[in-house]
Amino acid sequence: MAPTLIIFWGFAGLAVVSALACITRRSPVASALWLVATLFALAALFVLLDAQFIAVLQVLVYAGAIMVLFLFVIMLLNLGRAGPSDLKGPVGLGVGVLLAGLMLVQLLALRHGGPAPALALAPGPMARAAAEQGMVPAVARPLFSTYLVPFEITSVLLLAALVGAVVLAKRKL
Amino acid sequence: MLLEPSLTVSAVLFTLGVAGVLLRRNAIVIFMCVELMLNAVNLTFVALAQQLGVAGQIFVFFVMAVAAAEAAVGLAILLAIYRHRQTLNLQNINLLKG
Numbered sequence: 001m002a003p004t005l006i007i008f009w010g011f012a013g014l015a016v017v018s019a020l021a022c023i024t025r026r027s028p029v030a031s032a033l034w035l036v037a038t039l040f041a042l043a044a045l046f047v048l049l050d051a052q053f054i055a056v057l058q059v060l061v062y063a064g065a066i067m068v069l070f071l072f073v074i075m076l077l078n079l080g081r082a083g084p085s086d087l088k089g090p091v092g093l094g095v096g097v098l099l100a101g102l103m104l105v106q107l108l109a110l111r112h113g114g115p116a117p118a119l120a121l122a123p124g125p126m127a128r129a130a131a132e133q134g135m136v137p138a139v140a141r142p143l144f145s146t147y148l149v150p151f152e153i154t155s156v157l158l159l160a161a162l163v164g165a166v167v168l169a170k171r172k173l
Numbered sequence: 174m175l176l177e178p179s180l181t182v183s184a185v186l187f188t189l190g191v192a193g194v195l196l197r198r199n200a201i202v203i204f205m206c207v208e209l210m211l212n213a214v215n216l217t218f219v220a221l222a223q224q225l226g227v228a229g230q231i232f233v234f235f236v237m238a239v240a241a242a243e244a245a246v247g248l249a250i251l252l253a254i255y256r257h258r259q260t261l262n263l264q265n266i267n268l269l270k271g
Binding site: 004005008009012015016019020022023028031032035038039042045046048049050051053054057058061062065066069070073074076077079086087088092093095096097099100101103104107108110111112124125126127129138139142143147150154157158160161162164165166168169171 | 174175177178179180181182183184185186187188189190191192193195196197198199201202204205206208209212215216219220222223224225226227228230231233234235237238239240241242243244245246248249250251252253255256261262
């Protein structure tokens with residue numbers, strides 16, 4: 001087995017195990033910390049898939065900002081201690097596991113469906129672009145040219161979210 | 174070469190997120206499971222970008238921006254709910270039940 005593949009499966013196993021712990025831990029704080037572990041493992045997978053800049057963003061934005069926001073809210077609401085289990089009852093548990101299993105079978109059936117050979121570029125387009133233009137420009141150039149309009153719309157979305165969060169969370173305006 | 178393993182891992186992570194949403198009753202934990210699903214999709218985008226060019230990585234940017242907006246607004250909603258009902262257990266939040 002190639003060393004890349006061994007590293008890949010190592011981090012993939014770490015991601016899956018921490019995700020499993022995240023959905024089974026009773027305390028929300030433990031869940032959040034296990035989710036951070038999953039996000040770090042995913043960042044490592046991104047590096048292996050020629051997406052170094054996305055991996056850095058994953059650590060900064062997801063693990064650094066979004067999860068800290070979650071932890072803040074958990075602390076603010078004083079949910080840190082493990083209460084009684086919030087898992088659903090036997091019927092809900094059975095139905096949930098059944099539906100999730102069904103979904104897993106369907107998704108795994110799709111995993112062989114890679115892109116059509118005619119669509120694929122020459123091997124390793126991302127690795128090549130990063131080598132030619134540098135890691136960040138390879139992603140930033142298309143973001144500010146081809147995808148400029150969606151990028152600007154995103155800024156409006158973030159502004160709306162900002163105003164909405166303040167309106168919702170404030171006791172009295 | 175890494176495409177098929179990536180899609181497999183992504184499928185497993187997405188399923189774990191779905192299972193979490195279906196099995197838990199704590200609204201914050203359900204919210205974290207939604208983030209897990211978004212990340213599984215990000216892994217698919219990045220894996221396909223390795224063969225199909227940069228568009229997949231650009232999409233991951235937008236998914237992250239939407240996830241950040243969703244987390245901010247969603248957590249504000251949870252705060253507002255907690256202030257009214259003193260709980261985040263979805264069993265006790267049943268105003269819409271007939």
